[in-house]
Amino acid sequence: MVSLNSLAKGAGLLYFGTAVDNPSLSNSAYTAIAFNSSEFGQITPANGQKWDSVEPSQNTFNYANGDAITTKAQAAGQILRCHNLVWYNQLPSWVSGGSWTTSTLQSVITTHITNEVTHYKGKCYAWDVVNEALDDSGNYRTDVFYNILGTSYIPFAFNAAAAADPSAKLYYNDYNIEYAGAKLTAAINIVKGIQSAGVKIDGVGLQGHFIVGSTPSKASLISALQSFTALGVEVAYTELDVRQSSVPASASAQQQQATDYVTVVSACLSVKDCVGVTVWDFDDQYSWVPSTFSGSGEADLWSSNLVKKPAYTSIASFLKSAATAPGATATSSLTTAASTITTSVTTAPSITSAPATTAAVGTIGHWNQCGGQGFASAGACASPYTCSTINTYYAQCL
Numbered sequence: 001m002v003s004l005n006s007l008a009k010g011a012g013l014l015y016f017g018t019a020v021d022n023p024s025l026s027n028s029a030y031t032a033i034a035f036n037s038s039e040f041g042q043i044t045p046a047n048g049q050k051w052d053s054v055e056p057s058q059n060t061f062n063y064a065n066g067d068a069i070t071t072k073a074q075a076a077g078q079i080l081r082c083h084n085l086v087w088y089n090q091l092p093s094w095v096s097g098g099s100w101t102t103s104t105l106q107s108v109i110t111t112h113i114t115n116e117v118t119h120y121k122g123k124c125y126a127w128d129v130v131n132e133a134l135d136d137s138g139n140y141r142t143d144v145f146y147n148i149l150g151t152s153y154i155p156f157a158f159n160a161a162a163a164a165d166p167s168a169k170l171y172y173n174d175y176n177i178e179y180a181g182a183k184l185t186a187a188i189n190i191v192k193g194i195q196s197a198g199v200k201i202d203g204v205g206l207q208g209h210f211i212v213g214s215t216p217s218k219a220s221l222i223s224a225l226q227s228f229t230a231l232g233v234e235v236a237y238t239e240l241d242v243r244q245s246s247v248p249a250s251a252s253a254q255q256q257q258a259t260d261y262v263t264v265v266s267a268c269l270s271v272k273d274c275v276g277v278t279v280w281d282f283d284d285q286y287s288w289v290p291s292t293f294s295g296s297g298e299a300d301l302w303s304s305n306l307v308k309k310p311a312y313t314s315i316a317s318f319l320k321s322a323a324t325a326p327g328a329t330a331t332s333s334l335t336t337a338a339s340t341i342t343t344s345v346t347t348a349p350s351i352t353s354a355p356a357t358t359a360a361v362g363t364i365g366h367w368n369q370c371g372g373q374g375f376a377s378a379g380a381c382a383s384p385y386t387c388s389t390i391n392t393y394y395a396q397c398l
């Protein structure tokens with residue numbers, strides 16, 4: 001079938017995914033595409049898991065918006081990227097404007113993370129634990145977390161997430177880290193800082209909010225991805241869109257957009273440990289771009305009336321051409337990728353014990369990882385689920 005996720009998996013990725021937001025759930029033409037696992041193998045709730053949605057006032061938790069999306073994704077057999085736990089934005093004023101001491105703010109973070117990660121325990125392939133800790137110059141944002149706790153809030157948050165769901169992959173997620181610059185260097189230092197604190201970090205999410213004609217070159221994208229994977233973490237493009245600076249876009253601007261999308265997808269395919277690509281919604285009607293970048297738009301793969309654009313067709317063609325025969329190049333690069341992950345798991349103390357918790361025979365829960373190269377445990381799915389291979393290095397109890 002010529003659908004993005006099927007083709008992406010054939011080319012060696014774990015998934016091709018999309019963000020989905022709550023308002024679009026009432027559009028049945030939209031949901032028929034969003035929750036079609038041949039098209040999208042992975043879903044990220046666009047807003048429903050953010051702090052203002054989940055804990056709008058202290059100790060009052062509301063999972064309705066997140067669950068409305070995650071239950072549909074689960075029913076469709078789609079992987080979840082869960083987004084996000086600690087971010088300066090969409091943060092309720094009771095947190096940002098509170099008068100905290102070190103210990104009271106640590107307690108607020110622990111309570112929030114423990115509740116939310118426990119609610120979704122076993123369901124999230126990955127969590128974006130800390131989002132956008134860096135400003136556009138690559139300095140730490142002077143938000144409430146940094147102002148009270150300094151950089152220590154970052155490993156602190158990862159530690160709390162690891163304790164609440166040992167099987168979720170824990171990511172740092174940011175934008176403008178997709179190419180060389182002060183911000184990429186600072187993000188690399190965040191990963192190193194978490195690792196040197198002995199705390200588990202599994203991945204870096206590169207958001208990938210690009211502009212048609214100004215998307216970084218494939219070589220510079222690959223180089224940035226590799227600067228993270230060299231540290232033993234996996235990477236993914238987590239929020240890809242390529243916006244038009246002026247709309248409506250001409251035919252040639254749409255072709256350039258197609259080229260730019262393919263550049264990004266092909267960069268991911270070129271790097272072992274780049275596990276997948278997520279578009280930040282797939283349909284212009286629900287894109288965040290026009291309301292955020294004035295005058296820009298048409299950033300997604302489908303038009304606002306759900307017609308596929310040249311970018312869709314070009315990605316599909318590219319993925320088809322990159323499809324690997326069994327035993328071909330991508331398979332061997334995945335093998336290497338998995339052993340890299342294994343190494344990082346064994347060296348980080350907090351992760352070493354994690355798989356054991358979930359690995360007892362017959363106790364791995366629904367949606368949990370149960371196998372794949374680099375998965376350091378031997379266990380079985382709890383009844384009535386069976387361990388289904390998703391790809392070389394990921395099997396899930398389904």
Ligand code: XIL
Pocket residue numbers: 021046047131207239288
């Ligand atoms: C955006 C959502 O798409 C919008 O609906 C919301 O109004 C603002 O946030 N980086 C992120 C995402 O990590 O959470 C943001 O999502 C886009 C930028």
